[in-house]
Structure formats: C-alpha cells, structure tokens
Amino acid sequence: MKKLIIIYALALLAASCTKDAGLTYTEKDKIYFAYNYLYYTQVIEYNKVVFSFGMRPDSIIKDTAKIGIRVMGQQADKNRQYRISIDKDSTTAQEGVHYEGLKELNTFGKGLIQDTLYIVVLRSKLNSSHITQENRRLRLRMESSEDFDKGTQKGAVIDLYLNNYLSEPKWWKKYEGYGLYYYHPEKWKILMAFHPSFRDANSDYPMNANQVSTYFSSLRSYLAQNPTYDKETHARVLIDKLVP
Structure with a gap:
C-alpha cells in the first residue's frame, strides 16, 4: 500500500512538472x-x-x-x-x-x-x-x-x-578621494575620451585604484592646459573647483 501511495505521488509530481515545463500547457501565453x-x-x-x-x-x-x-x-x-x-x-x-x-x-x-x-x-x-x-x-x-x-x-x-544631460555615474563618489573631486559633466566627457571603461555609468568601479589615479592626474593636467567651461554658468572647470 505504501508503495502504491509513493507511485501515485510521483505520477502527480511528473504531471505537474510537465505542465510547468510547457509540454502540455494549453492556456494562452x-x-x-x-x-x-x-x-x-x-x-x-x-x-x-x-x-x-x-x-x-x-x-x-x-x-x-x-x-x-x-x-x-x-x-x-x-x-x-x-x-x-x-x-x-x-x-x-x-x-x-x-x-x-x-x-x-x-x-x-x-x-x-x-x-x-x-x-x-x-x-x-x-x-x-x-x-x-x-x-x-x-x-x-x-x-x-x-x-x-x-x-x-x-x-x-x-x-x-x-x-538630455549627463547625470552623475554610479562610480563617481567612490573615486572622489582618489583625486577626482566634484562631479561635472565636462570632466566625465574628458574621462570617456581617455578610456572607454569610464562610459559605463552603472559600474561600481570601472578600473582599479592605481589605474584611475593615473587618469585623474591626466584629467587635472588637461583642464589646467585646456580651458573648459560650464555651458550654463560659463565658469571654468578645474579638477577641484569651478572658477567664475
């Protein structure tokens, strides 16, 4: 009797799995x-x-x-x-x-x-x-x-x-202490031109700390040598501040 109950239970389970797998599924998708x-x-x-x-x-x-x-x-x-x-x-x-x-x-x-x-x-x-x-x-x-x-x-x-704007990527604040400082879309555009990994706005860390420090130093130099301005306030964008 116990064996019959087990066999019956397995049969019910198999029928249920068959329906879940879509093999005998007849309802509208x-x-x-x-x-x-x-x-x-x-x-x-x-x-x-x-x-x-x-x-x-x-x-x-x-x-x-x-x-x-x-x-x-x-x-x-x-x-x-x-x-x-x-x-x-x-x-x-x-x-x-x-x-x-x-x-x-x-x-x-x-x-x-x-x-x-x-x-x-x-x-x-x-x-x-x-x-x-x-x-x-x-x-x-x-x-x-x-x-x-x-x-x-x-x-x-x-x-x-x-x-139609560049909102702050997820990883920005995590890199501020490595010399990136405040967020500005012009700074991000330059970083994306430096390396495609910076384009991923949803990544926690596009690259390791040693690599990003090198790019952030390059960003500092670029902004110092190439005047870059905020399109709305016309303030100059530097690595650590906006200059009116």
Missing part, C-alpha cells in the same frame, strides 16, 4: 515587460528604463530606446501581436515632441521567448541643463491581445525616462 535580468548569480529587478542623449554627439537629434518584452509560455512558429497602452495620467513626455507615436499593436517575433519594443525618441525639446536635470516620463502598460494575456503584475507597467 502571457506577455510582460522584461523587468529583471541575471547579473552573475544575482537577479536584478527594475521598473524603469532610462534613455539619455547626454552621452551622444550634439548632431544626434533622433534615436531609438529599447525595452525588453518577454513571454511566459511557449515559442511560436509565427509572429504574434501584443498590445500596449500609454498611461497618460502618469506620462510627462509628449507624443511628437519627445517621442514618435507608438503603435497599439506590436509584433512579437516567431520562435522567440524575448523580443524588443523600439521607441523613436526626439532630442530637440529635451532640456540639456545640468542644473535642472529634467526627465520626461513615458509610462507604458501591457494589455491583453488576441495572442497574449497580460503576464506578471511586476511586468505589467514600465517607465521610460528621457533626458
């Missing part, structure tokens, strides 16, 4: 904004995407923001359509001014579990002030369609923030 990603062994969650023109040349007046879209279910052998809407009450970006119009129905590619939503963003009306640091928000909601139901609650909404 669910779709959501890809709100997490795996960084080494840690799952990082987010509910916003930031697109900044600040690191792009002034000649770039139009570009494309990208938002991940993920399916909870199975791959398909045909293209499918998913539906998005704009939460106008929580959106400060203006269609035709800060971004080009979005389609209500978008295509999810065949054979994929994750795809990308592309949004054309516009620069000319975004404030470039380092002092004001204006962000325009576009809040998107995932809706049900003929091909998909809405997925997880966390992935139902995502915010796209648009800006």
